[in-house]
Amino acid sequence: MKLGLIGDPVSHSRSPQMMRAAFADIGLTASYEAIAVSKELLPQNLGQGPIGGWDGFNVTIPHKVGVIDLLDDLDESAWTIGAVNTVVVRDRKRIGYNTDGVGYLRSLEQETGITVGGQSVVILGAGGAARAVATILAKEGATEIQILNRTYSKAEELAGHLGRWTTAKACSLENGKEAIRQASLLINTTSIGMYPNVDQLPIPEEWIIPHVLVSDLIYNPKETLFIQKARQKGCEVHYGLGMLVHQAAYALELWTGQKAPVEVMRSALEESLSVQNT
Ligand code: ATR
Numbered sequence: 001m002k003l004g005l006i007g008d009p010v011s012h013s014r015s016p017q018m019m020r021a022a023f024a025d026i027g028l029t030a031s032y033e034a035i036a037v038s039k040e041l042l043p044q045n046l047g048q049g050p051i052g053g054w055d056g057f058n059v060t061i062p063h064k065v066g067v068i069d070l071l072d073d074l075d076e077s078a079w080t081i082g083a084v085n086t087v088v089v090r091d092r093k094r095i096g097y098n099t100d101g102v103g104y105l106r107s108l109e110q111e112t113g114i115t116v117g118g119q120s121v122v123i124l125g126a127g128g129a130a131r132a133v134a135t136i137l138a139k140e141g142a143t144e145i146q147i148l149n150r151t152y153s154k155a156e157e158l159a160g161h162l163g164r165w166t167t168a169k170a171c172s173l174e175n176g177k178e179a180i181r182q183a184s185l186l187i188n189t190t191s192i193g194m195y196p197n198v199d200q201l202p203i204p205e206e207w208i209i210p211h212v213l214v215s216d217l218i219y220n221p222k223e224t225l226f227i228q229k230a231r232q233k234g235c236e237v238h239y240g241l242g243m244l245v246h247q248a249a250y251a252l253e254l255w256t257g258q259k260a261p262v263e264v265m266r267s268a269l270e271e272s273l274s275v276q277n278t
Contacts, residue, residue: 103247
């Protein structure tokens with residue numbers, strides 16, 4: 001199989017390492033190439049050159065939304081999130097999927113043992129990652145979702161989208177502490193705390209209280225300051241690395257129909273991140 005990744009840039013991506021480790025483990029003869037493509041050149045690059053011959057590919061920033069118009073069909077996962085991160089080629093047709101939501105769900109449920117049904121959730125941030133995570137939580141039966149974001153209008157927009165599946169509302173920054181006090185699951189989807197700004201917290205430290213499960217999508221550093229503070233206060237925590245592994249594993253399953261070697265992919269990712277940070 002010929003598989004790959006398009007984005008701009010792609011040099012930071014850990015997908016090649018994860019995918020190649022997985023191919024070797026399951027005995028699949030496949031290539032996985034990462035190609036940088038600018039927004040302007042996306043339409044012509046999809047139809048020709050190496051990308052034209054790919055059997056499937058991942059899509060990253062800045063093409064997750066722009067690629068939609070260039071595909072033959074969209075899976076429900078992509079149209080409810082409004083972004084594509086995986087393209088499957090079936091009968092010469094390109095179908096867009098989004099594996100971020102399922103990736104997050106599998107990681108959260110498998111690594112913490114909780115089920116999403118019945119959770120009362122506060123999500124920090126209202127960008128693309130928040131949309132993917134919030135949509136799957138809403139569809140899986142979270143009782144209530146509150147969106148807390150620097151830009152209130154974006155939180156309102158996302159809450160409106162989620163209203164199809166669950167009770168969802170935007171939360172003002174002044175009401176954030178109280179919203180978190182009543183939540184069972186608190187998720188950071190912003191980039192606050194990401195390398196190199198590792199000393200930043202997305203909310204005041206005193207808002208973190210022991211009964212809430214604290215989840216952070218950031219995987220570099222592996223343990224953000226937010227997760228560290230939450231752990232010190234006795235919260236159960238969920239790390240960001242798992243979502244990255246599971247979204248890739250699910251993409252591989254869609255392309256090959258085979259079960260992905262999740263732990264092999266996780267080790268490959270951890271190894272590549274430790275090399276990067278030394
Ligand atoms: P992604 O696709 O990774 O989610 P994004 O769409 O750029 O990235 O969204 C980033 C989110 O993090 C946004 O909700 C952003 O808040 P705004 O909507 O106000 O822009 C939030 N964010 C990023 N940096 C932030 C900061 N320094 N303080 C508060 N919020 C921040």
